[in-house]
């Protein structure tokens with residue numbers, strides 16, 4: 001298995017509980033979110049028509065797209081109404097108060 005390529009994206013303190021923020025490691029649109037103390041990194045563009053998801057609404061683990069209200073589970077990336085559609089998920093890592101993502105898609109997704 002190749003070593004993961006971790007990219008620094010932001011300081012951990014800049015992502016409070018229940019909040020989302022976009023980051024662009026290597027030009028890739030990634031949405032960072034923290035819920036229940038866990039940090040998630042998802043594809044930042046909606047699987048429907050590509051709207052930026054950071055403008056959406058986060059309620060618990062459900063993210064609602066601002067454009068046409070598609071809803072996604074941020075723990076899995078699944079579209080609620082049709083789980084076979086999903087956003088890419090990226091692995092995250094915290095070290096010394098800094099958040100990193102691996103742009104390789106998570107295994108099993």
Ligand code: FES
Pocket residue numbers: 046047048049050051065066067068069070
């Ligand atoms: S672009 Fe997100 S629901 Fe249409």
